[in-house]
Amino acid sequence: MITHRLHGSEIFIGEKALSLIPDWLSSHVKSKRVFVLVDDQTELSCLPIFISAMQGRYEVIKIAIPAGERNKTLELCAYVWNRLLDQKAVKSDVLITLGGGMITDLGGLAASLYKRGMRFIHVPTSLMGMTDAAIGGKTAVDFNNIKNAIGLFSSPKAIFIDPIFLKTLPKREIANGWAEVVKHALIADNTIWDELPADASAVPDFDLLLRSIAVKVLVVQEDFEEKGRRKILNFGHTVGHAIETIHLESRNVLLHGEAIVWGMLIESEIAKHLKLIREDEAQQIQEKLLSFFDPDPLKTMNSEQLLHFLLQDKKNERNTILFSLISDIGSCTWNCEVDKEIILLAVKKFISLQ
Ligand SMILES: NC(=O)c1ccc[n+]([C@@H]2O[C@H](COP(=O)([O-])OP(=O)(O)OC[C@H]3O[C@@H](n4cnc5c(N)ncnc54)[C@H](O)[C@@H]3O)[C@@H](O)[C@H]2O)c1
Numbered sequence: 432m433i434t435h436r437l438h439g440s441e442i443f444i445g446e447k448a449l450s451l452i453p454d455w456l457s458s459h460v461k462s463k464r465v466f467v468l469v470d471d472q473t474e475l476s477c478l479p480i481f482i483s484a485m486q487g488r489y490e491v492i493k494i495a496i497p498a499g500e501r502n503k504t505l506e507l508c509a510y511v512w513n514r515l516l517d518q519k520a521v522k523s524d525v526l527i528t529l530g531g532g533m534i535t536d537l538g539g540l541a542a543s544l545y546k547r548g549m550r551f552i553h554v555p556t557s558l559m560g561m562t563d564a565a566i567g568g569k570t571a572v573d574f575n576n577i578k579n580a581i582g583l584f585s586s587p588k589a590i591f592i593d594p595i596f597l598k599t600l601p602k603r604e605i606a607n608g609w610a611e612v613v614k615h616a617l618i619a620d621n622t623i624w625d626e627l628p629a630d631a632s633a634v635p636d637f638d639l640l641l642r643s644i645a646v647k648v649l650v651v652q653e654d655f656e657e658k659g660r661r662k663i664l665n666f667g668h669t670v671g672h673a674i675e676t677i678h679l680e681s682r683n684v685l686l687h688g689e690a691i692v693w694g695m696l697i698e699s700e701i702a703k704h705l706k707l708i709r710e711d712e713a714q715q716i717q718e719k720l721l722s723f724f725d726p727d728p729l730k731t732m733n734s735e736q737l738l739h740f741l742l743q744d745k746k747n748e749r750n751t752i753l754f755s756l757i758s759d760i761g762s763c764t765w766n767c768e769v770d771k772e773i774i775l776l777a778v779k780k781f782i783s784l785q
Contacts, residue, residue, distance in 0.1 A: 433641055435648045438568055438655045439586040444644060446637075448593040449484040449554070455589060456489060456525065460550075464490040466518070466526045468511060468538040470498035473530040476599040477556045481529055492518055494526075496537075500679070500687070503533045503572050505581060511541040515549070522546045525588075531557030531604070532564030532687065536582070539570030543585035553587045556596035558608020558634070559688055562615065562643045565590050567651040567664075576679045578672050584656065592644065597634045603686065606631035606724060610667075610688030612639065613723070614695060615646035617716065618663045621761030631723050662765035665755040667694035670778070673740035674732065692724045693781065700777035701769055702756040712760060734778045738771065 432445040443451055456465065465485075469478050474495050482491055494514045496507045515526070526549055528538030535553045542551035555565035571582025597605070609631040616623035623642055628635075635643070647664070654661040671687075671694025678685040696717055703713035741752055752774065755765040 435645075437566065437586070437648050437652055440566075440568070440588065440590055442566070442590045442592065442644075442648065444592040444641060446594060448591045449481065449595065452527075452552075452554075452591055453485055453488045455591075459588065460523070460525050462524050463488075464492055464524070466492050466494055466515065466520060466524060468494045468496070468526060468528045468530070468534055468541075470496055470502070470530050470534055472498045473534065473556050477529055477554075477596050480595060481527075481554065496534075498530075498533070499684075500533055500573070500675075503537050505572050505574060508537055508541045508544075508572055511538070512545055515541075515545055520545070520549065522549050524549060526551040527554055528552070528565075528587075529554045529556060531555065531560045535560055535565045536569070536571050536579070539568075539585055539587060540572055540582055543570055543583060548585070551587050553590045555590070555592060557600055557604055558597060559604070559611060560608075561592045561594075561597075562608060562640065563611040563647055565592070566644065566647045567661075568655065573679060576676065578676050578679065594634070594637060594640065600634075602632055605634055607686040607688030609635070610691045610695075610724070612643040613720070614664075614667055614691060615643045617695065617699075617757050617760060618666050618755075618763035619646045619650065619761060621759075624760050627719070627723065629723075631725075659765070662755050663763035665765070666757060666763050667691045667698055669741065669752065669754050670694035670697045670737070673737050676740050677732070677736055689724075692720055696720050696781050697774075697777045698754060698756055700780055701754060701773055702758070704773045704777065705756065705767065705769065707756050707758045707764065707767075716757075716760065732782050734775060734782045737778055737782075738775060741774065 435442040494511055526542040528535045539551055542549045553565040555561045568584045568586040570585050571579035574580035650661055671691040674690040674693055699713050699716045702708045751768045754767045754769050755763055756767050758764045
């Protein structure tokens, strides 16, 4: 079992990490009941496994919400609060989030605001959740069609990462999670980049998973509040979030990781224009991204619309567009100001591919 400590969270990673939960609860929680937040998919695929790992030692009170990014809303957060109030949950009870990043983001926010802060634990079930969303204390919901517009930093007491859940994860969701693994490789660990398989259809082996999680943990350990180095985790995300925001309003379902892949493509092109990376490196990165991932999901993008959303990105300071950009394979720099003309040039290179 691999363990980390991160800003008030204990992290347990390994096959059978789930089986540690009852003992962990018995040494941290008085109550004999736990609240478990699931979506309608993880209720089917993951909740039975979770309940069996609890060995009948805790009453599991399920709170289920519909799956999908469209449901990462304040309304469903309020639904969680209502269910907790119905059950007379108190601050010292525990909310366990059992799901992907949508559930850990929303559940973390709901618990943090309930009675000024109820304890919560993350049990991520998607690859995206395991390598990224559950780690680092960011909680949020989308609001007025703006991604993660309402949220706060708040750490779970513990995170249990058990690869057992990856067995039921659909192929498209596996590729979605690979986007963050690839990002971790590009910003901080070129050994992951060198060992990437041919495509994003298979679950990463456990060692690669561990190294990807370690990148996130180490970066956040250094800079929890994102005043400096943590911003490297935003590589691909300035453009990626704008793409996601545009798709929140449309009927096309685009996953977070799919948007980030396109973000990384466009931002690697920006890094090339700024001479942070060489032309041949940019080409190598872009060829790998386009062969590793399915380039189809981005079909109806309008580059002017994308620029409009980029200007709203919350990472902007003083109305300039700030990017985190790779400066080599395996290293990254942040707070790079980029002229709109360069952004448009880079966007158009890939939008015109469609
Ligand atoms: N807080 C952060 O630091 C952070 C970082 C990255 C992403 N995020 C957020 O995470 C979200 C994306 O996370 P996601 O990709 O996990 O999406 P998700 O939570 O919507 O899960 C994707 C789909 O997979 C299903 N699923 C999850 N685990 C499963 C399993 N084991 N078996 C079968 N189905 C399963 C879910 O029900 C859902 O339908 C976005 O909202 C993004 O903004 C947050």
